[in-house]
Amino acid sequence: MSLNFELLRETSTGGRRGRIDLPHQTVETPVFMPVGTQGTVKAVAQDVLESLGAEIILGNTYHLYLRPGHEAIRRMGGLHRFISWPRAMLTDSGGFQVFSLSDLRKVTDDGVQFRSHLDGSSHFFTPEHSMDVQIALGADICMSFDECTEYPADRARAEESLRLTMAWARRSLDHFRAHANDVPWRVDFAGRKQSLFGIVQGGMYHDLRRQCAERLVEMDFDGYAIGGLSVGEPRELTMEVIAEVLPVLPKDKPRYVMGVGYPDEIEQYARMGVDMMDCVLPTRAARHGLLFTSEGRVNIKNKKYAEDEGPPDPACDCMVCRRYSRAYLRHLMQAGEALTGTLNTIHNLAYYLGIMRRVRAGLEGAAPVKPIAREF
Numbered sequence: 542m543s544l545n546f547e548l549l550r551e552t553s554t555g556g557r558r559g560r561i562d563l564p565h566q567t568v569e570t571p572v573f574m575p576v577g578t579q580g581t582v583k584a585v586a587q588d589v590l591e592s593l594g595a596e597i598i599l600g601n602t603y604h605l606y607l608r609p610g611h612e613a614i615r616r617m618g619g620l621h622r623f624i625s626w627p628r629a630m631l632t633d634s635g636g637f638q639v640f641s642l643s644d645l646r647k648v649t650d651d652g653v654q655f656r657s658h659l660d661g662s663s664h665f666f667t668p669e670h671s672m673d674v675q676i677a678l679g680a681d682i683c684m685s686f687d688e689c690t691e692y693p694a695d696r697a698r699a700e701e702s703l704r705l706t707m708a709w710a711r712r713s714l715d716h717f718r719a720h721a722n723d724v725p726w727r728v729d730f731a732g733r734k735q736s737l738f739g740i741v742q743g744g745m746y747h748d749l750r751r752q753c754a755e756r757l758v759e760m761d762f763d764g765y766a767i768g769g770l771s772v773g774e775p776r777e778l779t780m781e782v783i784a785e786v787l788p789v790l791p792k793d794k795p796r797y798v799m800g801v802g803y804p805d806e807i808e809q810y811a812r813m814g815v816d817m818m819d820c821v822l823p824t825r826a827a828r829h830g831l832l833f834t835s836e837g838r839v840n841i842k843n844k845k846y847a848e849d850e851g852p853p854d855p856a857c858d859c860m861v862c863r864r865y866s867r868a869y870l871r872h873l874m875q876a877g878e879a880l881t882g883t884l885n886t887i888h889n890l891a892y893y894l895g896i897m898r899r900v901r902a903g904l905e906g907a908a909p910v911k912p913i914a915r916e917f
């Protein structure tokens with residue numbers, strides 16, 4: 542058995558309150574997942590993430606494959622044990638980073654040839670290899686190997702990319718199922734296994750998106766993601782694609798929109814029926830001095846905060862807002878102190894996780910759903 546998804550409540554507009562039971566953690570949805578690219582959510586220690594209430598974080602397959610290497614992580618019992626994170630984890634397929642970071646890519650039907658952005662060494666990723674790496678890392682949820690369609694892309698390019706993504710989804714699933722017992726975990730979770738999600742691509746073409754979603758649903762993944770969004774398109778397009786795809790996906794499996802977004806976006810998508818989201822925005826923006834607050838965006842570098850003794854966000858009760866002033870956070874940034882990224886990131890993550898907590902509380906008032914949970 543892999544995951545167990547329980548849909549608890551649903552609004553008339555599609556918002557869902559649910560629960561994903563994973564080997565390392567039961568995750569309350571809708572959920573925001575902080576991104577831990579290289580085995581760390583940048584600048585924040587794992588115990589702090591726990592106290593912020595993060596139930597699931599991401600790891601990046603491409604980065605961890607290159608350094609320290611998935612075989613080393615497997616030998617050390619998997620990524621949870623290596624980074625000392627007891628709760629749930631999700632790894633991406635490596636595809637997005639291969640396409641966005643590496644040099645000299647060559648895409649064939651078989652896979653992608655690329656050079657490492659670290660040392661120029663040559664590597665070849667196939668769907669099967671991506672599965673092997675993710676199985677070695679041992680995340681609770683793995684992602685099928687896809688080709689992320691860039692924006693803008695003409696129809697011919699989107700169709701070709703979709704053809705590859707669907708062929709690779711099939712190969713990912715077959716290989717993943719054939720190696721379901723290869724987890725690196727040293728703890729037995731009563732026979733619980735890793736799960737695999739399929740990724741819907743198709744650019745901004747609604748019919749291609751629907752076609753991709755239908756084909757993936759036929760393949761019967763444990764959950765479904767909508768990828769290739771937040772790649773430079775206007776926000777209305779992002780929402781249109783999500784609204785087009787969600788009704789095609791089965792109600793009794795989790796739905797994940799990858800790489801979104803701003804605070805108002807994640808709230809909006811959660812209310813539309815998206816169960817899971819991740820984004821580097823709260824952590825990356827924090828390191829550049831941008832705080833998301835109940836009063837809007839605060840650029841902490843701004844001179845007007847030089848003697849502002851108020852908390853970063855008066856409505857926030859995170860450990861940073863309870864203790865430190867805007868003036869101090871500005872000073873740390875100006876002085877280039879290492880603590881600046883840590884404190885800013887803790888607040889931004891608290892803000893994002895708080896949004897999802899409020900959305901979940903709001904959804905508690907929705908109509909209960911007749912139990913449709915099932916085991917996979």
Ligand SMILES: [Zn+2]
Pocket residue numbers: 853854857858859860861862863887888889891892
């Ligand atoms: Zn705060």
